[in-house]
Amino acid sequence: MATIFDIAKKAGVSITTVSRALNGYSDVNENTRQMIVAIAEDLKYYPNAAARNLQGKKTNTIAFAPRLNDHLEAEPFFKEFTGVLALASFKHDLSLLVTLVSQNRNIEEVYRELAGTGRVDGIILADIRPSDERIALLQSLKTPFVAFGRTQDYQRMKYPFVDVDGKAGVMKVIEHLYKNGHRRIAYMGESFTLTYALDRYDGYRQGLKDFGLVEDPRLVGSNLQNEASVSAAVKQMLALPAEERPTAMVAGNDYLALHLLEVLPGLGFSIGKEPGQIAVTGFDDLPFASFLQPALTTLRQPIVATCTVLLDLLTALIKNQSEPVSFSEPDPGLTLIGPNQVLLQPELIVRASA
């Protein structure tokens, strides 16, 4: 690869002049510049990124560094999200460095490396826990970052994040079910280690309360991860006396709902909104949701909007703007719940399953 030295030699000028000419400085003779640019093109010169980074320059690269979830149920969402984020990064003229962070490896190490090492300009965090060491860590490292999701102490910690309002979402679902006559509503939850899972469950409890329903522990499944665990939980609930059985099941995500659709018919239960059927809902609205049989009633996560806002926030932080961020495509369901703290509303998509 050609370097600025090669260009300088060929042009009979110093490397300083080359650098300035190529970086569009104004104090270079127009003729000199043109000559240098021509030679650079001729030599197929492209600046070495490492050398540039070493000078503290921008990399035009951001990292997406989620904690790798061992729950397989999260994989479809991960793929969808990563794909959308890659596309969104492209629109922002950024490269995306995907670095998965293993649970058992020293988490701190990875983020320190990412932050202090000059490979990326900023970091997008995901899979946030109610109390997540990574927030304080990244704050102390002074690296621009935005979280997808939030901790419990987000008000005090004052870090930038984008979150989808899972609580409000599930409350909408409960309302929908209640208005359709359901009084015994079960919740099928994933592992409660991540904030969003707790948040959704919270919406379930609040929803029940709002409509004067009492939570029945026998109707709450948690830590569901695959068809086997869903099946076990379902069997237990449906073994209850008929009048105590749930008439509706709210799943913490589409993948669990999918399992419900697979398991219930095998146990002799029909799914849908008719009396006698069991209503089933999901969360996410992944691409397959509309094709399920019956089509899944679910909450649509605004993934595209989420990624857009994440990048808007992050690029603003990178540019060190202290001005309030303006969003490239403002979303109707967007609320600013703090400085650089954004909440997006999921949309209830009513289909045949509930």
Next chain:
Amino acid sequence: MATIFDIAKKAGVSITTVSRALNGYSDVNENTRQMIVAIAEDLKYYPNAAARNLQGKKTNTIAFAPRLNDHLEAEPFFKEFTGVLALASFKHDLSLLVTLVSQNRNIEEVYRELAGTGRVDGIILADIRPSDERIALLQSLKTPFVAFGRTQDYQRMKYPFVDVDGKAGVMKVIEHLYKNGHRRIAYMGESFTLTYALDRYDGYRQGLKDFGLVEDPRLVGSNLQNEASVSAAVKQMLALPAEERPTAMVAGNDYLALHLLEVLPGLGFSIGKEPGQIAVTGFDDLPFASFLQPALTTLRQPIVATCTVLLDLLTALIKNQSEPVSFSEPDPGLTLIGPNQVLLQPELIVRASA
């Protein structure tokens, strides 16, 4: 961030010693090493990647640099593939730099930058065209790379690639349809700019030939990209006299097949394998395929195996191994059609739609 200078000062040794101690050289006094390691930990030292790169060191990062397809039909596959590749990279202990390459931007520039700039150790190419300048470019740049897909002149060019045998796949589909009594089989193709699209169409033609059927141009749709174009093509075919109408439709990918499933019922045609119904097949077996109504008969692309082999090849090239590559999880349908040129077989998944 702490540097080796900080450590050296605190330890009372030179930066050379620090560097050697931290990089596990044998010629460092054990006591000195332990002290240095302790101080490094204490100072939360992590080596600066840019400085390291500048010395020609590995980045443990590979780039995934597909040409950005403006065809929306390719987006679901892109997401799935990128997600799987990210997961596979993680297993290989690599970071994945996703850099989408816009059609209209100077393609050469992007790859030169990626290759010569020290950000990544190797490149994964995708969306290969029958004649694709990027192959010769990357060869001339001497950067390790592997293509997902191949050019027409792959035998002569001798570059490493992994491809899924679309031709053989579609031939299997034609055989399946023929054996189920179909004699008028239509092909619904995407844009024929990419090799894999041509390859699949080729399988269609060869399949017809093998069973003594004659290709009818009126039964071939090309450049289909969305529901509108699919709808238009379908209408034209079904406007033919009853005995000239297709009884089966082979789509170039699952997304087009999905559109067929949406369009056909609206025109009064039923889909399936029964007499009088129209059989529909796809290609890819994306997650939604099994949930479509009717469930889609399709060819499953071995995405996980593809990504595994891509990374096996690429890491071997990066290590500059001239020995034949051994694959971490050898696949049954894997053929070596040249040195470092791998062909994988798609699997026919028969479901209800054909």
Next chain:
DNA sequence: TTGTAAGCGTTATCAC
């Protein structure tokens, strides 16, 4: 076993 110093390819600070 340890240290000195050169070098990787840039950008930035001064002089001239």
Next chain:
DNA sequence: GTGATAACGCTTACAA
């Protein structure tokens, strides 16, 4: 307008 030269943080001959 232009050119030396230092600096970025690291690795690696070569010396000691």
